[in-house]
Every structure is written in C-alpha cells, then in structure tokens.
Amino acid sequence: MSDGQLTSPPGTHDVLSPASRLWEFLIGTFANEARRYGFGLIVSPMFEDVAVFHRGIGEQSDVARKEMYTFTDRGERTYALRPEGTASVVRAFVQHNPTPPWKAWYATPAFRYERPQAGRYRQHHQVGVEALGSDDPYIDLEVISLAWRFYEAIGLRRITLMVNSMGHAECRAEFVELLTAYFEENETRLCDEHTKVWSTNPLRVLDCKKDSCVSLVQEGPTLPASLCAECRDHFAVVTAGLDALEIPWTANPNLVRGFDYYTRTTFEFASDALANAQNAIGGGGRYDRLAEDLGGSPTPGVGFGSGIERLILALEAEESPVVSAVREAGVFAYVVDTTGGLAALTLTSSLRAAGVSVDRAFDRRSMKSQLKAADRSGARWALLIGDQETHGGYVTLRDLRVGDEGERQYQVPRADVVAHVAELQRKNSEI
RNA sequence: GUGGGCGUAGCUCAGCUGGUUAGAGCGCCGCGCUGUGGCCGCGGAGGUCACGGGUUCGAGCCCCGCCGUCCACCCCA
Incomplete structure (x- = not known):
C-alpha cells in the first residue's frame, strides 16, 4: 500500500x-x-x-x-x-x-x-x-x-x-596474529569475498560457509590451541x-x-x-x-x-x-446483559475484583449477538442477565463448551454469582 | 548493499490468448429463532485490482517506473 x-x-x-x-x-x-x-x-x-x-x-x-x-x-x-x-x-x-x-x-x-x-x-x-x-x-x-x-x-x-x-585478551590477540599470518601466506585460498576483506576482521573467516574458506580454516591455527x-x-x-x-x-x-x-x-x-x-x-x-x-x-x-x-x-x-494452547487462551467468562448494560457494568467489576478474567458486550446488542460474541471470546461460561434474571434476582450460567442442551444452564442467586464463578475459575485452572 | 518471486475484499486466493456490471472460501453484520452461541439455510456490507505513467477502441492481465512484501547472499536474534 x-x-x-x-x-x-x-x-x-x-x-x-x-x-x-x-x-x-x-x-x-x-x-x-x-x-x-x-x-x-x-x-x-x-x-x-x-x-x-x-x-x-x-x-x-x-x-x-x-x-x-x-x-x-x-x-x-x-x-x-x-x-x-x-x-x-x-x-x-x-x-x-x-x-x-x-x-x-x-x-x-x-x-x-x-x-x-x-x-x-x-x-x-x-x-x-x-x-x-x-x-x-x-x-x-x-x-x-x-x-x-x-x-x-x-x-x-x-x-x-x-x-x-x-x-x-592475550590469548585472543595471539590467535588473531597467528591467523593473520596464516591468511597472508594462503590468501589465494580464501573465498572471493574474504580475499578482499579478511584483514578488517580475520575472525569472521572462521564461520564463512564457502568451501574454500572452510578447508583453509580446518588446516589453520585453532582457538583451543592458543588458550x-x-x-x-x-x-x-x-x-x-x-x-x-x-x-x-x-x-x-x-x-x-x-x-x-x-x-x-x-x-x-x-x-x-x-x-x-x-x-x-x-x-x-x-x-x-x-x-x-x-x-x-x-x-x-x-x-x-x-x-x-x-x-x-x-x-x-x-x-x-x-x-496453539497459548493462542487459544482467552477470558474465562463473558457477561451477556440484555437489560441495558448497567448490570454487566457492576457484575464485571465485581468479578474482576475477585480475580476472574471476564469480558462483556457493548452497544445494547441482542442476546443472540452477545452470545455469539461470547463464543468468539473463547470464554468457558456465559453469564446471562435478562429481564427474567433481573426480576428473579439470579444470573443464568451457560456452559459454552457443553454440547448437550439439557445440562448446560443453571441459575445462581445474584448475591452468590461472584464467589461461584471465582470458584469455577479456580477449579478450571487446576486442570 | 546485490539478486529473484509476489502485490486483486479484513484473511487465503481464483481471474482463460487484454473484452464490457471483478469472483470464491473463511471472517464480519442481519434474518430464519421477538431470551440463547457453536451446525445449517437465506440475505447484506466490504475492492480507486499497491501506486504513477505508457501501449490499446478497450488493461486486474502487456511495457516502464516506483513503493511494499517475501526469499536468497553477507551476517546475525
């Protein structure tokens, strides 16, 4: 671009x-x-x-x-x-x-x-x-x-x-001297590149991959011998x-x-x-x-x-x-609130204070849309708050990784939700 | 610094020897399902074909330039 x-x-x-x-x-x-x-x-x-x-x-x-x-x-x-x-x-x-x-x-x-x-x-x-x-x-x-x-x-x-x-320093200097003398005598055997530039840094020749330099180095002075x-x-x-x-x-x-x-x-x-x-x-x-x-x-x-x-x-x-394991790790819970967003504000705040990693939706989207976002977030649990939950004083917990429809949802009193989800996260991290 | 491949939707790519409104899959948004994701079906949004010139009646496709990107050499993380 x-x-x-x-x-x-x-x-x-x-x-x-x-x-x-x-x-x-x-x-x-x-x-x-x-x-x-x-x-x-x-x-x-x-x-x-x-x-x-x-x-x-x-x-x-x-x-x-x-x-x-x-x-x-x-x-x-x-x-x-x-x-x-x-x-x-x-x-x-x-x-x-x-x-x-x-x-x-x-x-x-x-x-x-x-x-x-x-x-x-x-x-x-x-x-x-x-x-x-x-x-x-x-x-x-x-x-x-x-x-x-x-x-x-x-x-x-x-x-x-x-x-x-x-x-x-002394061993190294001595080795460089030996190496320099050796290269001077055998300059014609260096590769094309190093024939021109070897003297600025003779040590560089040691890890040259060209055959000519490799064989020359093999027969020349070695570092261990100079120590x-x-x-x-x-x-x-x-x-x-x-x-x-x-x-x-x-x-x-x-x-x-x-x-x-x-x-x-x-x-x-x-x-x-x-x-x-x-x-x-x-x-x-x-x-x-x-x-x-x-x-x-x-x-x-x-x-x-x-x-x-x-x-x-x-x-x-x-x-x-x-x-893949690290890349797939996301939040643990996702709050779905179809009552306007205030309930999600306070619930996410309490959950985060309790150490739970949690995300939520914005823009007053539909439950369907919010659940879709929950799915995409990688969260294990969706915490649903709609009119029924508000009136009943509870939150619906939906397991997003269970396929069986009958087993995936249950209700928890609003007052117990934070402790309950924190416990779920604790157990999950033990696995 | 030198050399080669490639630049088409957010991503991965298709696009015949240049021919009229530029395609697919995935992703995204919506609907089917007025409280429920993942599967399925339907619909939608999204592209000055990297950019600038040129050739041509006509260019995503050909030519030149330019930028970017990927790869190799040198060397390193």
Missing part, C-alpha cells in the same frame, strides 16, 4: 492479539526464570551515545559498520538505536557502579538496518541477562543454564548448544558444569560470534527445526574487557540474549502444542 496509507516501516511489524499472547507467555516465562535465578530487571534507554556501541561491539564489526540506526538530535549529539542488549547494560553498570556481582535481565527491542528476510527484521526483540563483577566460570554456568531452562519452560525441544572459548592454561581451566570448568547439569553441548572451535567484546566463554543456541541460515535463537558469552572499554574499572561480565521472533519461529517449526 503506497497510496498514502500509513504503514509500519520496512522490517518492522505490529503484533496483535491473539498472536501477541505468545509474546506475553515468552516474556512472562523469561521474567519468572530470571527472578528465580536472582536477576533483577533493568530498563535502560533504547538509544545511547553512538560511542557506547562503537567501543562496545567494535568499530570493525558488521553491525557497527553498516547496520546501526544513528541519528543526530537537536542538540547535535550523535546517538544510535541499540543494535543489541549488552553494551547499554554495561554502560549502565559503569555509570551507577552497583555492588557486584550484579545480575540484570531485560526485554527490549533491538534495531539493525539490514534487508529483512525470514527471521530477520530491522526491529526485533530480545530477552536477556547480564552478570557483572565475577570471572568465576560458575556464573557462566548460571547464565547458560538459565537460558537452557528457559527454552525447556517454553516448550522448545530441538535445541543445540554450541560452546567455545575465545581466551582472554593459556588459565583460560583452558576456565573453559574446562564450564564444560564440566554443563555435564553436571546434564545440559547437552558440543564444542565448536570456530564459534566466534559477531561482536568484538567477547572473551573466553562464547556460546550459541540453534534450533534444529529451522532449516534456513537464521537458525540461531540465542547466544552470548563472556566480555571481561567491556566495562573497561566503556570507561569503567576493569570488571568481568557474562551474559546472553535470545530473539523473541526466532523463538516463535522455532516453536512453530517444531509444531509445539504450546503455540
């Missing part, structure tokens, strides 16, 4: 109910899980001084080079919409200097200017956690296990966890911990991820149900230099983020029963 109709910008989407119920479920489940692990919610600005991201994710990263939404405000300050979650959380940590270990979770949009396609959008959404102030590998394990338990809780089954260690004893030990504790928690994992020495801030532990979760290239549903790692790079005192950290849109794609691809 380019006929003047205003629409959402390219690569962005409106999520309406009932599809958004899945979002409520995912974010709500993540919030519960994060609280259970002792993480507190952080709400921070969706835009930051562009330096936060340049110094954070690295100026040579693809995201910083070509995908950032940068703008200048009226005060001539240069900002960028956040392309990912970690850098701004660490900026907030540096600014407020909370007592470590500091554990924060978030749910936020993230913005990247790129061509939209399956599972990739210009505005997508992530839930995630960051833990700052400890380099203990057991805190890496808290982050990874939180992610794993979260995926279990939302019903994902076909998830693969890949782990790797980048080493600390110092301390980094090797750190990684060994992480993998042993995964085994102790019975979380299946595979080592992937070529897993480097897109942001430059990673040190030591890196990991990524992929869905086996997603066939396309966008099968990563979450990932993260350790970033022991990031706080320092953003002007704070040296503070190690580890975190992870997961894309909500990707989680939904993965659940759908698995044909998870969770998807």
Whole structure:
C-alpha cells in the first residue's frame, strides 16, 4: 500500500492479539526464570551515545559498520538505536557502579538496518541477562543454564548448544596474529569475498560457509590451541558444569560470534527445526574487557540474549502444542446483559475484583449477538442477565463448551454469582 | 548493499490468448429463532485490482517506473 496509507516501516511489524499472547507467555516465562535465578530487571534507554556501541561491539564489526540506526538530535549529539542488549547494560553498570556481582535481565527491542528476510527484521526483540563483577566460570554456568531452562519452560525441544572459548585478551590477540599470518601466506585460498576483506576482521573467516574458506580454516591455527592454561581451566570448568547439569553441548572451535567484546566463554543456541541460515535463537558469552572499554574499572561480565521472533519461529517449526494452547487462551467468562448494560457494568467489576478474567458486550446488542460474541471470546461460561434474571434476582450460567442442551444452564442467586464463578475459575485452572 | 518471486475484499486466493456490471472460501453484520452461541439455510456490507505513467477502441492481465512484501547472499536474534 503506497497510496498514502500509513504503514509500519520496512522490517518492522505490529503484533496483535491473539498472536501477541505468545509474546506475553515468552516474556512472562523469561521474567519468572530470571527472578528465580536472582536477576533483577533493568530498563535502560533504547538509544545511547553512538560511542557506547562503537567501543562496545567494535568499530570493525558488521553491525557497527553498516547496520546501526544513528541519528543526530537537536542538540547535535550523535546517538544510535541499540543494535543489541549488552553494551547499554554495561554502560549502565559503569555509570551507577552497583555492588557486584550484579545480575540484570531485560526485554527490549533491538534495531539493525539490514534487508529483512525470514527471521530477520530491522526491529526485533530480545530477552536477556547480564552478570557483572565475577570471572568465576560458575556464573557462566548460571547464565547458560538459565537460558537452557528457559527454552525447556517454553516448550522448545530441538535445541543445540554450541560452546567455545575465545581466551582472554592475550590469548585472543595471539590467535588473531597467528591467523593473520596464516591468511597472508594462503590468501589465494580464501573465498572471493574474504580475499578482499579478511584483514578488517580475520575472525569472521572462521564461520564463512564457502568451501574454500572452510578447508583453509580446518588446516589453520585453532582457538583451543592458543588458550593459556588459565583460560583452558576456565573453559574446562564450564564444560564440566554443563555435564553436571546434564545440559547437552558440543564444542565448536570456530564459534566466534559477531561482536568484538567477547572473551573466553562464547556460546550459541540453534534450533534444529529451522532449516534456513537464521537458525540461531540465542547466544552470548563472556566480555571481561567491556566495562573497561566503556570507561569503567576493569570488571568481568557474562551474559546472553535470545530473539523473541526466532523463538516463535522455532516453536512453530517444531509444531509445539504450546503455540496453539497459548493462542487459544482467552477470558474465562463473558457477561451477556440484555437489560441495558448497567448490570454487566457492576457484575464485571465485581468479578474482576475477585480475580476472574471476564469480558462483556457493548452497544445494547441482542442476546443472540452477545452470545455469539461470547463464543468468539473463547470464554468457558456465559453469564446471562435478562429481564427474567433481573426480576428473579439470579444470573443464568451457560456452559459454552457443553454440547448437550439439557445440562448446560443453571441459575445462581445474584448475591452468590461472584464467589461461584471465582470458584469455577479456580477449579478450571487446576486442570 | 546485490539478486529473484509476489502485490486483486479484513484473511487465503481464483481471474482463460487484454473484452464490457471483478469472483470464491473463511471472517464480519442481519434474518430464519421477538431470551440463547457453536451446525445449517437465506440475505447484506466490504475492492480507486499497491501506486504513477505508457501501449490499446478497450488493461486486474502487456511495457516502464516506483513503493511494499517475501526469499536468497553477507551476517546475525
């Protein structure tokens, strides 16, 4: 529609109910899980001084080079919409200097200017956690296990966890040196693309999918071989911990991820149900230099983020029963009032105060029409109030999911209705 | 940034080699049933055929452009 109709910008989407119920479920489940692990919610600005991201994710990263939404405000300050979650959380940590270990979770949009396609959008959404102030590998394990338990809780089954260690700054630098020397010697064996651009970010070649790069990388220096004893030990504790928690994992020495801030532990979760290239549903790692790079005192950290849109794609691809179950959940009761609407006003108010989820009709529609709306709402019960009920001082309860006409309706005194329906809802939720 | 497919009703789509009032299913509203949803029957509302040009006696259909969308590459959530 380019006929003047205003629409959402390219690569962005409106999520309406009932599809958004899945979002409520995912974010709500993540919030519960994060609280259970002792993480507190952080709400921070969706835009930051562009330096936060340049110094954070690295100026040579693809995201910083070509995908950032940068703008200048009226005060001539240069900002960028956040392309990912970690850098701004660490900026907030540096600014407020909370007592470590500091554990924060978030749910936020993230913005990247790129061509939209399956599972990739210009505005997508992530839930995630960051833990700052400890380099203990057991805190890496808290982050990874939180992610794993979260995926279990939302019903994902076909998830693969890949782990790797980048080493600390010296190991990493040494590896990059070895890699650079190796590529210089064998430049002709790189794929066409990387022959031109490999030197800006040699690590990128590691996850190139072209045959030429793949075979070259296989024969070249490896990250594990470049790790110092301390980094090797750190990684060994992480993998042993995964085994102790019975979380299946595979080592992937070529897993480097897109942001430059990673040190030591890196990991990524992929869905086996997603066939396309966008099968990563979450990932993260350790970033022991990031706080320092953003002007704070040296503070190690580890975190992870997961894309909500990707989680939904993965659940759908698995044909998870969770998807339909969550989408079909509606209100529990629906008030049908053919006496004008005042009775529905007071009854819905009392029911809601008692914790019952209830909807009603408006516009003085016919009973037939209101019942139709009740049916559509997904409500289990219709609460009928007509002239008979008003005069008799009762409400008729109609079970909308019973087929047998004789068994589906009964009357409850007006004074008892709220308690009665609240009880029905309580029993229903036990099932 | 590069390349390809597709834009017809709220949704999913049909529309023959260009031919006169543009169709279906689902959804929506109403009626059959002056107090009762889901099934059934009947009726109704809803479309400048994305947009702008062009060719033609005539364009939803052909050509050009443009926007959007989907998909692939790069890379990621």
